[in-house]
Amino acid sequence: MQLILEKRAQASRLMHFASPLLAITLTVLLGGVVFAAMGQPPLTALYIYFIDPLTNLWSIEEVLVKAAPLVLIGVGLSVTFRANVWNIGAEGQLTAGAILGAIIPIFFAEWQSPLAFVAMLALGMLGGALLAAIPAFLKIRFGVNEILTSLMLVYIAQLLLDWLVRGPWKDPHGYNFPKSVAFDGWHLIPMFGDGRVHLGLIIALVTALILYWVMHRTIKGFEVRVIGNAPRAGAFAGFSQTKMVWFCFLLSGGLAGLAGIIEVAGPIGQLQPNISPNYGFTAIIVAFLGRLNPIGVIFAGLLLAISYIGGEGVQIELGISDKTAQVFQGMLLFFILMCDTLIHYRVRLLKAKGGAQ
Amino acid sequence: MSSTSSVENSPQVLLEVRALTKKFGDFAANQSIDLVLEAGKTHALLGENGAGKSTLVKMIYGALQPTAGSIIWQGQELKIDNPATARELGIGMVFQHFSLFEALTVAENISLALPPQLRTHDLEERIATLSKDYGLPLNPHALVADLSVGERQRIEIVRCLLQEPRLLIMDEPTAVLTPQEADALFATLNRLTQEGCAVLYISHRLEEVKQLCHDATILRHGEVVAQLDPQEETASTLAQHMVGSSVHEVRRHDSHEAGEVLLQLLNLKQASDTPFGVDLIDINLQVRSGEIVAIAGVAGNGQGELFAAISGEQTNKDFDAVIIQDVSCGQLGINGRRQLDTAFVPEERNGHGAVGDFSLTENILLSRHAVTDGDVPVHKGWAGINQAELSRINSHVAQTYDVRSASVDAEAGSLSGGNLQKFVVGRELDRQPKVLVINQPTWGVDAGAAALIRQALIDLSRQGSAILVISQDLDEIFELADRIAVISRGQLSEAHAASEMTREEIGLLMSGAHEKPTNTASEGGH
Numbered sequence: 001m002q003l004i005l006e007k008r009a010q011a012s013r014l015m016h017f018a019s020p021l022l023a024i025t026l027t028v029l030l031g032g033v034v035f036a037a038m039g040q041p042p043l044t045a046l047y048i049y050f051i052d053p054l055t056n057l058w059s060i061e062e063v064l065v066k067a068a069p070l071v072l073i074g075v076g077l078s079v080t081f082r083a084n085v086w087n088i089g090a091e092g093q094l095t096a097g098a099i100l101g102a103i104i105p106i107f108f109a110e111w112q113s114p115l116a117f118v119a120m121l122a123l124g125m126l127g128g129a130l131l132a133a134i135p136a137f138l139k140i141r142f143g144v145n146e147i148l149t150s151l152m153l154v155y156i157a158q159l160l161l162d163w164l165v166r167g168p169w170k171d172p173h174g175y176n177f178p179k180s181v182a183f184d185g186w187h188l189i190p191m192f193g194d195g196r197v198h199l200g201l202i203i204a205l206v207t208a209l210i211l212y213w214v215m216h217r218t219i220k221g222f223e224v225r226v227i228g229n230a231p232r233a234g235a236f237a238g239f240s241q242t243k244m245v246w247f248c249f250l251l252s253g254g255l256a257g258l259a260g261i262i263e264v265a266g267p268i269g270q271l272q273p274n275i276s277p278n279y280g281f282t283a284i285i286v287a288f289l290g291r292l293n294p295i296g297v298i299f300a301g302l303l304l305a306i307s308y309i310g311g312e313g314v315q316i317e318l319g320i321s322d323k324t325a326q327v328f329q330g331m332l333l334f335f336i337l338m339c340d341t342l343i344h345y346r347v348r349l350l351k352a353k354g355g356a357q
Numbered sequence: 358m359s360s361t362s363s364v365e366n367s368p369q370v371l372l373e374v375r376a377l378t379k380k381f382g383d384f385a386a387n388q389s390i391d392l393v394l395e396a397g398k399t400h401a402l403l404g405e406n407g408a409g410k411s412t413l414v415k416m417i418y419g420a421l422q423p424t425a426g427s428i429i430w431q432g433q434e435l436k437i438d439n440p441a442t443a444r445e446l447g448i449g450m451v452f453q454h455f456s457l458f459e460a461l462t463v464a465e466n467i468s469l470a471l472p473p474q475l476r477t478h479d480l481e482e483r484i485a486t487l488s489k490d491y492g493l494p495l496n497p498h499a500l501v502a503d504l505s506v507g508e509r510q511r512i513e514i515v516r517c518l519l520q521e522p523r524l525l526i527m528d529e530p531t532a533v534l535t536p537q538e539a540d541a542l543f544a545t546l547n548r549l550t551q552e553g554c555a556v557l558y559i560s561h562r563l564e565e566v567k568q569l570c571h572d573a574t575i576l577r578h579g580e581v582v583a584q585l586d587p588q589e590e591t592a593s594t595l596a597q598h599m600v601g602s603s604v605h606e607v608r609r610h611d612s613h614e615a616g617e618v619l620l621q622l623l624n625l626k627q628a629s630d631t632p633f634g635v636d637l638i639d640i641n642l643q644v645r646s647g648e649i650v651a652i653a654g655v656a657g658n659g660q661g662e663l664f665a666a667i668s669g670e671q672t673n674k675d676f677d678a679v680i681i682q683d684v685s686c687g688q689l690g691i692n693g694r695r696q697l698d699t700a701f702v703p704e705e706r707n708g709h710g711a712v713g714d715f716s717l718t719e720n721i722l723l724s725r726h727a728v729t730d731g732d733v734p735v736h737k738g739w740a741g742i743n744q745a746e747l748s749r750i751n752s753h754v755a756q757t758y759d760v761r762s763a764s765v766d767a768e769a770g771s772l773s774g775g776n777l778q779k780f781v782v783g784r785e786l787d788r789q790p791k792v793l794v795i796n797q798p799t800w801g802v803d804a805g806a807a808a809l810i811r812q813a814l815i816d817l818s819r820q821g822s823a824i825l826v827i828s829q830d831l832d833e834i835f836e837l838a839d840r841i842a843v844i845s846r847g848q849l850s851e852a853h854a855a856s857e858m859t860r861e862e863i864g865l866l867m868s869g870a871h872e873k874p875t876n877t878a879s880e881g882g883h
Contacts, residue, residue, distance in 0.1 A: 217741040238692035
């Protein structure tokens with residue numbers, strides 16, 4: 001007996017959509033095993049992890065708050081990955097956006113108007129796009145692999161932020177805590193009701209809808225898909241590979257930067273050394289789980305947001321490390337990549353039989 | 358239809374296939390095929406694209422597993438689990454689509470496919486010697502990415518020969534060879550059969566089947582429709598068996614006058630951007646309204662580079678290097694040139710001329726998003742894609758050029774080679790362009806589709822368009838061309854009237870008779 005992978009005559013449409021569901025199922029099953037291995041009752045733990053966050057209003061709100069940046073970054077990455085451009089540094093671009101956008105509340109604190117808020121968002125996008133422009137330039141000019149450069153720039157951006165909030169941008173009245181001044185008035189994102197859900201969620205959803213439309217109804221989206229799928233056909237269509245690299249990095253970098261400034265102007269309210277629980281990296285999983293489709297990314301973003309809240313839940317109720325969330329996210333990415341094999345291949349059982357001799 | 362019952366006892370029978378069936382879902386690609394291959398004989402396998410030839414040989418080679426039926430090798434029924442098993446038995450195969458690693462060299466690719474005991478340190482030397490012996494010269498150190506289709510095929514042939522096969526399966530081996538090279542290959546194959554090797558030879562070229570093969574099996578819709586002796590048939594009776602009806606002859610409307618120059622190349626020079634590519638050297642050519650000019654040449658002599666330079670996929674600093682309808686467009690990109698009422702069809706249909714994973718309407722958009730031709734635009738900038746117009750064009754192309762697909766808007770990759778080629782050509786001809794540049798119009802396409810495409814090209818030229826055909830198929834060139842030029846190592850000969858050219862003259866030009874001495878001096882640089 002032998003298990004073999006046999007190439008399908010045509011890519012399976014069913015598996016294209018079933019693969020993420022299968023991956024989620026496998027993640028839950030293996031998650032149960034992990035909980036059991038840690039000496040916890042697996043069913044209870046899974047309930048706390050995946051269901052509990054959806055059972056009361058405050059945690060649902062918290063899921064939405066976490067989903068906003070994941071969706072916003074994830075849709076940018078979904079376009080980028082479609083074009084076969086690999087921006088792995090969204091976490092750094094998020095940080096750069098937060099830094100540049102924070103210039104307004106820190107240095108122009110008295111400029112209070114809706115325009116100031118718009119300027120913050122614009123600077124945030126600019127910051128992310130500028131940082132993303134570095135790997136784009138290096139790839140085009142010198143052929144440097146963008147996966148490495150974009151990833152390494154994450155640490156540079158994070159250390160820059162660390163230095164700023166411990167040094168020049170530290171709040172002089174902040175009892176020496178490594179934090180900037182607290183943002184105020186129009187420098188904070190508008191909230192809904194008295195909860196924590198903010199305008200960022202709307203921005204993320206609208207961006208996803210726009211990008212869905214761009215990808216499937218406009219020539220620009222067509223260009224992205226052609227270049228990602230068959231570069232030579234892209235040249236035949238008259239599309240420029242170089243411009244596509246710029247487009248992808250500026251778009252995904254800009255959106256990551258926007259997510260960064262929204263985080264510091266929203267849930268956090270000031271600059272501090274840690275502004276993101278790895279949203280930029282988790283968004284990579286979001287993009288793949290969402291089938292590199294902006295609408296799919298919305299659902300994937302919600303699911304990954306649950307994994308953050310669930311991770312906090314098991315920490316509080318069962319005393320398990322909140323790193324569990326990262327374990328679950330890692331398993332999910334692993335399984336989704338594994339299950340995607342089934343789109344192009346089928347598994348077959350081969351009965352061993354006397355071969356050649 | 359199985360007329361092969363008495364051969365079991367014959368000692369020369371090398372391989373026998375009985376009632377072999379292969380199903381993909383409900384679709385039977387092969388239905389109860391019987392086939393007998395004898396040592397020392399060349400057996401032709403004929404059929405249109407999609408007739409099931411590739412499926413059959415892949416089962417013999419172990420790349421596919423049959424649904425039912427048996428394979429008997431030297432009197433012993435066995436199962437060929439994978440190509441490695443087949444190679445151990447002594448079955449070698451040269452595929453139509455090569456599976457080579459582009460980033461590796463010729464020698465590295467061959468080494469990967471060989472069993473360990475053959476991976477000796479003098480492998481590169483053996484490749485060079487063997488390939489030279491068989492008239493298939495190869496540089497073992499060249500990167501595959503830089504080689505043409507024809508040269509890549511040589512790698513596959515040489516790889517098989519290194520293993521001294523008992524049965525050699527060849528899938529359309531001469532499609533990319535010159536007449537001289539093909540003759541050399543036939544000599545090779547004859548030598549192999551004299552040494553006792555069996556050859557299973559798949560081809561569309563009926564003349565060469567008649568010349569080379571001892572037996573023939575003809576497939577249609579996955580079934581054997583005839584098993585016969587090709588020597589006793591004519592090319593046209595063979596073709597009738599293949600397509601099930603008589604093949605439409607290409608009609609030439611002779612008496613016509615070539616008009617004004619619509620496409621001109623003026624001292625076109627272009628250095629290759631890869632180390633093993635071909636530099637184009639001082640190319641001059643005029644194509645006039647109402648005529649078809651063909652460029653003959655062996656694969657890898659700069660045809661791909663020339664196509665890229667004319668189409669604008671590769672722009673040129675010199676404005677006047679390419680002049681289309683009196684507009685100097687050296688620096689114009691491919692869409693700028695398309696807007697000058699010009700259309701292009703590249704050699705590779707899958708991945709260059711079309712995207713296999715995309716629907717046919719999306720593939721219409723691929724080459725027509727920048728041109729309107731006075732019609733409704735297929736997209737309006739950010740206002741979106743005009744799906745209705747794309748569908749209209751698609752059904753028109755499908756109807757006019759007989760593109761057959763499972764559904765009207767199927768994925769391009771699901772079409773057979775011939776139908777996809779008809780689509781790719783039809784998509785451009787549908788615009789009725791004033792200038793058409795087409796590279797290998799009928800490569801790997803069945804006889805019916807090839808005749809349709811060639812007729813469409815002739816009809817377009819007689820309506821006053823200028824057509825440039827780049828082809829390695831001399832039959833095709835003589836069928837189509839008013840004038841013929843030959844490309845060799847990036848240099849183009851003068852174009853002469855087709856009626857004044859012979860195959861021998863073209864063969865001489867292909868081997869570089871027209872090249873200027875300056876080039877031979879720099880030959881070491883290639």
